[in-house]
Amino acid sequence: GAVVSQHPSRVICKSGTSVKIECRSLDFQATTMFWYRQFPKQSLMLMATSNEGSKATYEQGVEKDKFLINHASLTLSTLTVTSAHPEDSSFYICSARDRFGQYYEQYFGPGTRLTVT
Amino acid sequence: GNSVTQMEGPVTLSEEAFLTINCTYTATGYPSLFWYVQYPGEGLQLLLKATKADDKGSNKGFEATYRKETTSFHLEKGSVQVSDSAVYFCALIVISGNTGKLIFGQGTTLQVKP
Numbered sequence: 251g252a253v254v255s256q257h258p259s260r261v262i263c264k265s266g267t268s269v270k271i272e273c274r275s276l277d278f279q280a281t282t283m284f285w286y287r288q289f290p291k292q293s294l295m296l297m298a299t300s301n302e303g304s305k306a307t308y309e310q311g312v313e314k315d316k317f318l319i320n321h322a323s324l325t326l327s328t329l330t331v332t333s334a335h336p337e338d339s340s341f342y343i344c345s346a347r348d349r350f351g352q353y354y355e356q357y358f359g360p361g362t363r364l365t366v367t
Numbered sequence: 368g369n370s371v372t373q374m375e376g377p378v379t380l381s382e383e384a385f386l387t388i389n390c391t392y393t394a395t396g397y398p399s400l401f402w403y404v405q406y407p408g409e410g411l412q413l414l415l416k417a418t419k420a421d422d423k424g425s426n427k428g429f430e431a432t433y434r435k436e437t438t439s440f441h442l443e444k445g446s447v448q449v450s451d452s453a454v455y456f457c458a459l460i461v462i463s464g465n466t467g468k469l470i471f472g473q474g475t476t477l478q479v480k481p
Contacts, residue, residue: 254410284469293371293456293473294411343410345469353467354399354418354460358410 252278254346256359263334263366271329271362273344279324280346284356285317288341300327324349334366369394373457373472380447380479388442388475390431390457398459400424400433400440401469405454414442414455447479 253276263269273283281302286294298308298319306319316338318330327346331338341363345356374389392398402414402424415424420435429444440457457472 291473293471294469296468296470299468345411353462354401354416354469355413356469358403358412360408360410 252276252346252348252351252355252357254344254357254359256342256344256362258362259360260363261365263364265335265366266333268330268332269334269364271331271342271344271364273327273329273346273359275325275346275348275357278346278348278357279350280327281324281349282347283321283327284345284347285319285327285329286343286345288343288361294343297329331364334364336366339364339366369398369459369461369470371457371459371470371472373455373475375473375475377476377478380477382449382479382481383446384479386442386444386447386451386477388455388457388477390440390442390472392438392440392457392459394438394459394461396461398461400431401458401460402429402431402440402442403456403458403471405456405474407453411456447477449479449481452477452479 255274257272283300285297298306300306300321308314321327343361345358399418401416403411404414405411415426417424417433423432431442454474460467
């Protein structure tokens, strides 16, 4: 089956530093990837939609200068949290849509736990 | 707007009990409906789907029927197992042009005890 990996699975950083999270589709090509944020006991909140070779589309209320998304290839998207603060601590999940699959077929990564101290 | 509401958890059941997790939605247009499952330490996996009214999605003993009249998509299983312990998310997509975004409910944690 389609597999999506995320790296790292956990990261702890100091306030003011930047952190990069990678999302890779391992056995399929993904023209579209999605980045979600999940708070404890809450739903997944879509942050942005990432399209290969073009700028990401951010959801309302998400700071594009703070959450930098790059989708430079058909198998890799990255999310960089710049100048991280404790309120950015969260669980970040990516998903990828198979370019040859159905519109609803998104494959999810296992998530990255970010803790900002 | 589009939204999904699930029953709050956690839901705790004994093995072989009957499971129902309620899900209702509001949507503009004609959504497709989904149930995703998240096992501990893993990513979300599509459990089942229904793309139009009265469709029944089924997989691994789980079922859900797309009820347009009640805007519901309740998840059921006749006999749960310990291995079904996970977080379950109800979700919808409304397609606009050539894009569609998943909108999730808040998730329901299921704990099955032996």
